[in-house]
Amino acid sequence: MASVNSPLGPKASEATSWNFKLLAQHQLDGFGGMGEGMSVQIAKDGRRIIWLAHESAPKNFTAVDVSDPRKPKVVVQTDLPQSFMRSNSLELTGDIMAVAYQTQKVGQKPAGFELFDVSVPEKPKSISFTDCSGANSRGVHALWFCDGQYVHMASGAPDFKPTHPLDDQFYRCFDVRNPSKPVEAGRWWMPGTREGDSAKPPARHKLDKGYRAHNTNVYPQRPDRLYLTYIDGGMYIMDIADKSKPKPVSHWTNSPPYTGFMHTAMPLFDRNLMIVTDESTENNALDWPKLIWILDAREEKNLMPIATCPMPPVDAFSSRGGRFGAHNIHENAKLPTAWQSDEIVIGTFFNGGLRAYDISNAYQPKEVAAFVPPPPAGTPAGAVQLNDVFVDERRIVYTVDRHTGGLYILEMDF
């Protein structure tokens, strides 16, 4: 047999689409650097609107009409009041949207979260702003809101002084049943991260990304459970039956020997599994491998890793530019506009693109689709940096670039 050639050379393989069909890309009018907040609304007039959080200022959020996924149209794009702010995260239930505000430094204002009435998508109306700023707070990084009643978040607070400056954001829950007057319902932090704790501060990791909250997922199927990731602190299942007194049920971490920054913990209730992701934060794969983990959760007090989703080869991606590794996944938020699957996991991997895994056999996840677009115009990273993903109930997949590429809309072709 003759040898296998690569007539197109090594660059040719960098853009790829396998079992995903690109329907459209929209660079969002020149502000295509997107964060990790994506939520779909069916407006009263029947239009399907996707709300997108930006990675950084100057833009706050953008709404895109995706009724025809091949012809996305920007409906509204709003500005942040300060250049040092970022609204990296948003979530929407019905016509109420919660938006997280984080500042670059502690002590800056405004920092917290804002609720908007988006019943007229062109004209988002502020309902309330909740101040979470403080001498040791940068406000809210990420939030979760899918029951219309409580907003769960990773936030600082004016009365919280961390033992280490990187540990400023912890779990907070606000009752927003009266959206014009959110009230804090409960909070929890990892023992040792607040000054005055009896526990010793945790040992720092090699890359030291901080012991603070990231994702704070609570699903209506188990309203008494919080699936909390804590960056360098791994993840916790929390008992929040009494929201004023969250209690750890179990804790799992992969670091060390891995390099920290646990990002998302998603339960698959019917299968007794959990999907846990790390986030890659270093360029050129210096923190490789950043993975999606499958955990046996039959005993919630004894979580057991049983597999990871196979990654494409690091050598093929490490020098493409920017980050390479896991980050966000579609999180099965129990909303009528969100796709639900406990057999397929879809995640973003920065320059590794978007990847889908069949986890029917939980011990052997298998990649079934991948989408790596070419570097978007104007990107400083040199390669695409797919940051977040959301799948609507029509199985249309939305993914965003962290720098300039904006929104990519795809169809699952498998």
Added chain:
Amino acid sequence: MNALFPSPAAGQFGRRQRRERGARIPVTVVTGFLGAGKTTLLRHFLATPEGHGTALIVNEFGAVGIDDVLLRPSADETVLLGNGCLCCNTRSDLQNALRRLVAERERGQIPDFCRIVIETSGLADPSPILQTFATDRALGAEFHVEVVLTAIDAANGKATLDWSAEARKQAILADRLVVTKSDIAGEAATAGLIVHLRELNPRAAIDVAVNGALDPRQMVEPNDALHGERLGFIAEAAHSDGIGSFVITDTAPMAWNAFARAMETLMALRGPDLLRVKGLLNVEGCRGPVVVQFVQHLAHPPVELETWPDENRESRVVFITRNIAEQAVKDLFAAVRGLRASS
């Protein structure tokens, strides 16, 4: 494993698929007698956007890989299999080539192809190639034969079909028949060939290539004869080789066990004469149709689809067999069903 972590969304055959191939890499097998114009068809296809991302496996019957030289500049990957026919001594070469393509793709050493086209030598019998994907479970999990396409030259095709059993078998087993060189042969000869081909293989779609060019979708999209109206017109096609095709249908949902036992019996007694069997079954307890496929004594793993392709809920299985009477097969199925009912 799934017993530990079962998904309520899964069916009895695992995750329900939107289509038969699921997420597997689609394979197009291109057959056709020597000089039928396979290479020209492929060159046109590879130049189209639909041809992008194709890894090509060329099987040459001869010492010099001429087709490989012609096609190499346009394919994303080209693998030339050694001297010999795919259906004979180079079958393991095909298996090795496919494994190697997957491994090198996963290691990032070759471009990320999304389709394989296998160009067989003119003399190749396609059934052993189809068998390869059923016997080699590792390959079967990665690849799915989406289209078996046979090119027939309008100028010489009729004569070739008359004298060559290999050419007839290629035409009978195809999902798509492509008539080439119609510009040389003229309208009457082309029309005559099409009538003859329709008799030989009533299931296949028949297309005419114009100046060597074919709508590229016909190279890659399955011909779902089981879904379309064509099924309704199938009459038993018998040939001098004893090869015939017939369809078994059933309006009542089938018990999977009964169907499986009937097929096991058939394969055990007459495996070599079951050239190709493919069907959509309405299986008791299944939401979508179950796609079944057999090549001689080998069964592909059944796949349950998420939805039925149309309103028709009948089970329908096409048999291409050698010297097996339709009635005997129908009787076997009836007997198995009867035994189950009375047990």
